[in-house]
Amino acid sequence: MKKSDISNISNAESVERAEESVRSSVQPSGKFGGKADRLFGADPVGLDESARGIAVLVIVGVAVGLLSGMFGIGGGTVIVPALVWLGLTQRNAAATSMLAIVPTSISGVISYATCGNVDWLAALLLFCGMFVGGQIGSWLLSRLPELVLRWIFVVFLVFVVFNQISFVPSRDQHIAMSALTGVCLVLLGVVIGILAGLLGIGGGALAVPALSMLFGASDLIARGTSLLAMFPNSITTSVANLKRRLVHVKAALIIGLVAAVTAPFGTWIAGAVSPRVGSIMFAIYLCVLLIRSLFVAVKATRSARASS
Numbered sequence: 001m002k003k004s005d006i007s008n009i010s011n012a013e014s015v016e017r018a019e020e021s022v023r024s025s026v027q028p029s030g031k032f033g034g035k036a037d038r039l040f041g042a043d044p045v046g047l048d049e050s051a052r053g054i055a056v057l058v059i060v061g062v063a064v065g066l067l068s069g070m071f072g073i074g075g076g077t078v079i080v081p082a083l084v085w086l087g088l089t090q091r092n093a094a095a096t097s098m099l100a101i102v103p104t105s106i107s108g109v110i111s112y113a114t115c116g117n118v119d120w121l122a123a124l125l126l127f128c129g130m131f132v133g134g135q136i137g138s139w140l141l142s143r144l145p146e147l148v149l150r151w152i153f154v155v156f157l158v159f160v161v162f163n164q165i166s167f168v169p170s171r172d173q174h175i176a177m178s179a180l181t182g183v184c185l186v187l188l189g190v191v192i193g194i195l196a197g198l199l200g201i202g203g204g205a206l207a208v209p210a211l212s213m214l215f216g217a218s219d220l221i222a223r224g225t226s227l228l229a230m231f232p233n234s235i236t237t238s239v240a241n242l243k244r245r246l247v248h249v250k251a252a253l254i255i256g257l258v259a260a261v262t263a264p265f266g267t268w269i270a271g272a273v274s275p276r277v278g279s280i281m282f283a284i285y286l287c288v289l290l291i292r293s294l295f296v297a298v299k300a301t302r303s304a305r306a307s308s
Helices: 003-025 051-071 076-085 090-113 120-141 146-166 179-199 204-215 219-243 249-272 275-307
Strands: none
Touching: 051 076, 051 090, 051 204, 051 249, 051 275, 076 090, 076 179, 076 275, 090 120, 090 146, 090 179, 090 219, 090 249, 120 179, 120 204, 120 219, 146 179, 146 204, 146 275, 179 204, 179 219, 204 219, 219 249, 219 275
């Protein structure tokens, strides 16, 4: 046998071994590991799927449902850090969070709508912008480095905390709709959609204060409208993320379904407390989350510098 033939066989075997290594690296791990999901492919690796990990997902779902109902948010500000703590990358955690927000927002919308606290036209205009922005955010999510995503999340939290502390919404105002208001709502939706797709949040943490400060909505109407707008946007963004194989489907379903059960109770709490108390409660929660996210981002930055 010629040397060239031996070399070709050796190269072919090397390529085959490399392909086998790649195939094994994308298989799901843990309790749900084994065969890939027939609809969505294998879940991303890394998540702690032991009994302890599943218990954490359920607890996160309970917390997300309460916060979603209380503040009109999708809960991504809780879901993303929790999933990262359980072992997912920031990218996969953000994508998984968007899918979990779907059932959460449906439950919250129903709770707010039954009390008449949803502006349907404003929600439609917001969604039109969020649809475009969500696709841009999902595209950026698959390309930006992990470290950049962490710092964007920190900056976003700083902005939201400042707004919650500095502004107290009214409970008696409504959005005065006009052509200019409609255009501004669409543009706001684009910005929210980009952040939602990029950070794995529903966008309520930005939509709720913006609807109150810029458009004069009461705190309850802002929350109900925010949840309605994020519902279809979370679906379209999740579809894009699923196509890119970024979503841990089982984790998203566990969190989302549990959150859907507890969201109505959060809505009841929102109506029982004053707008000022609600803003303070939200600001305290975000400050705790900000401190933790800042610590993680600084630690990741130091690790990146040490390895370079």
